[in-house]
Amino acid sequence: MLLFVLAAVAVIVVVRWVAARTGLPAAALLPLIGIVYALLPGPNIGLDPDLVLMIVLPPLLYSAALDSSLLDIRRNLRIVVSLSVLLVLLTGVLVGIGFHLFVAGATLAAGIAVGAAIAPPDPVAALAVGRRVNLPPKMVTIIQGEGLLNDATALTMLSVAVAAAVGGEFSFPSAVAQFVLAAVGGVAVGAAVAWLVRLARPFTADPLLSNAISLATPFVAYLLGEELHVSGVLAVVIAGLIVGHKTPQLTSGAARLQTSAVWRLVDFLLEGFVFLLIGQQLPEVVKGLRQYDRSTIVIAVAVSVGVVLLLRPAWLVMTQSLPRSLHTRLGGISEQDAPDEPGSARRIERADRNARRLTSREVVALSWSGTRGVISLAAIFTLPLTTNSGAPFPDRDLLLFCTFVVVLVTLVGQGLTFAPLVRMLGLRANETDQARVRNEARSAAVEAALARLDEVAAVEPDSAVAVNTTRTQLLARLARYRGRLDLLEQSGSSELPTSPEYEAALRVRRTAIDAQREELVRWRDSGRLPDEELRVLERELDHEELLLPRRASS
Known part of the structure; x- marks a missing residue:
């Protein structure tokens, strides 16, 4: 059997x-x-x-x-x-x-x-x-x-x-x-x-x-x-x-x-x-x-x-x-019930x-x-x-x-x-429509996070440095999402538009992750990094790679 x-x-x-x-x-x-x-x-x-x-x-x-x-x-x-x-x-x-x-x-x-x-x-x-x-x-x-x-x-x-x-x-x-x-x-x-x-x-x-x-x-x-x-x-x-x-x-x-x-x-x-x-x-x-x-x-x-x-x-x-x-x-959602906001x-x-x-x-x-x-x-x-x-x-x-x-x-x-x-x-x-929905939702989520950071900064003065660092990262991410939305808005096709600059950025980020993995394995093989620690660090890189979109404009 x-x-x-x-x-x-x-x-x-x-x-x-x-x-x-x-x-x-x-x-x-x-x-x-x-x-x-x-x-x-x-x-x-x-x-x-x-x-x-x-x-x-x-x-x-x-x-x-x-x-x-x-x-x-x-x-x-x-x-x-x-x-x-x-x-x-x-x-x-x-x-x-x-x-x-x-x-x-x-x-x-x-x-x-x-x-x-x-x-x-x-x-x-x-x-x-x-x-x-x-x-x-x-x-x-x-x-x-x-x-x-x-x-x-x-x-x-x-x-x-x-x-x-x-x-x-x-x-x-x-x-x-x-x-x-x-x-x-x-x-x-x-x-x-x-x-x-x-x-x-x-x-x-x-x-x-x-x-x-x-x-x-x-x-x-x-x-x-x-x-x-x-x-x-x-x-x-x-x-x-x-x-x-x-x-x-x-x-x-x-x-x-x-x-x-x-x-x-x-x-x-x-x-x-x-x-x-x-x-x-x-x-x-x-x-x-x-x-x-x-x-x-x-x-x-x-x-x-x-x-x-x-x-x-x-x-x-x-x-x-x-x-x-x-x-x-x-x-x-019906037209009369829809909120008067962008994207409605x-x-x-x-x-x-x-x-x-x-x-x-x-x-x-x-x-x-x-x-x-x-x-x-x-x-x-x-x-x-x-x-x-x-x-x-x-x-x-x-x-x-x-x-x-x-x-x-x-x-x-x-x-x-x-x-x-x-x-x-x-x-x-309609791939363009699907990508637009995802990036609208991503932008809304980041904007909600920025609003929450303002609340945190108001009640926790000691967290100002952490708040500013996180805000900078979120603003960069929001700019990236809005850039994708602008590209999608300009597309008149149902196919996803290509962005050579963003595709190049994805290739560079994946290349950097691969280089980190190779170096960690060399450390393990040379006896400087235990296997248990290697697996911890590999999971960090795996999650970072998982965050990268499969297609540049998605």
Whole structure:
């Protein structure tokens, strides 16, 4: 087992390296490698749905929620709810009806079960590609928000469908009540867990304790939600959104840096293992197909893939055709409420871009971003083997195969073509606008610091020298930020303008840091500097280098 884990890590690292140099998404390459491995002789790793739902899903959802914006999701709440709740429910129902009408012997409940499993997109592949091609922030928010909330909808729908298939009874009022209870309860549990994390604030100053609490939070939220028979998935998401929103007030800078690095590593390894695991399920999902004739398999796959691929664009086009009054953004800033201060007009303009309906190019991109992933497979593998009467669960092997095909088609097909599609559509974030916002915020922060220094100087006369030194440094920084803003204001393009002088300054600063590192290592190698002291001084230089922007005008 250890050898398999090490081999998997090696494959994940190599694929990540290849993906970075070719532009191909790792999320699409890894399942193909998993399929190749599954076809080779030797042991294979089966998918344990309980392991995925309890161990893999909570940290991945929590990490994604931490990196999401609660305010941006609220601004785009209408379309996020439309995709993560209404579209998921409609997908499940239409797949169920399709199975009932066109697949010989299939029941409506079994069809809705597979529909619920394949309904929720897994945004990992789409987001990885979208960030690499610099997809506009609104599009990233919609894909991210949809992926955070749709699993709770799908898993609740699946449990209702399975109960109907196993017991042979279905009550629409009962199903609606169960769904509402699971959703409301999940939100309440997530908020409660976030409140408990806030109570643990005295412990979060220590980076190690902060990491331990952060890693434990998604599992606490999920287990508490499941124990109370509400949506543990939604509890994890809500806890992550609230904690991520409150992180600047809850943790120290050192804790945030370390926690962010830990979660990036967790995401990298878990996502890699998950996508490898998807491909290795091929033998399991095809072994039970001998009992079905070819036409039945083809029809079932066509219904599953067809609904998934066609319903999403149709839904987006339909919802974007609603009256403009229904596209009003929840919350945000309006022109009459905006303060009369520099930059407020641009903030109104950015808010208006969030409020407007999607363009045709954005609809096309969102239509092609619905990649399915391991959650779909984990969900369908939870189907019981038998019903309450002892009979085999209807068409279980066929449902497994249909889910696998949908995951493979969307993950590989859409995953590999999403980046070229986005480039062809010309969808890119306005880099100049993003850089302008950052430098406006930096300038405002420095101005707040200068005002605070005046207060300190007034009440602490003995700190005059320190105040003047710090003020000089801050004024130099403010002049630099304002210089960047002037450069950005003069740019008439969405691409970041270049500044040869500033780029040269960055190169000089990086060269100076490299020279310091080399000298410290020479001191260590000559025996004049202990390794422990070297690591302390290296961290100082690492933090100094981290402060340098990656691009000159950003």
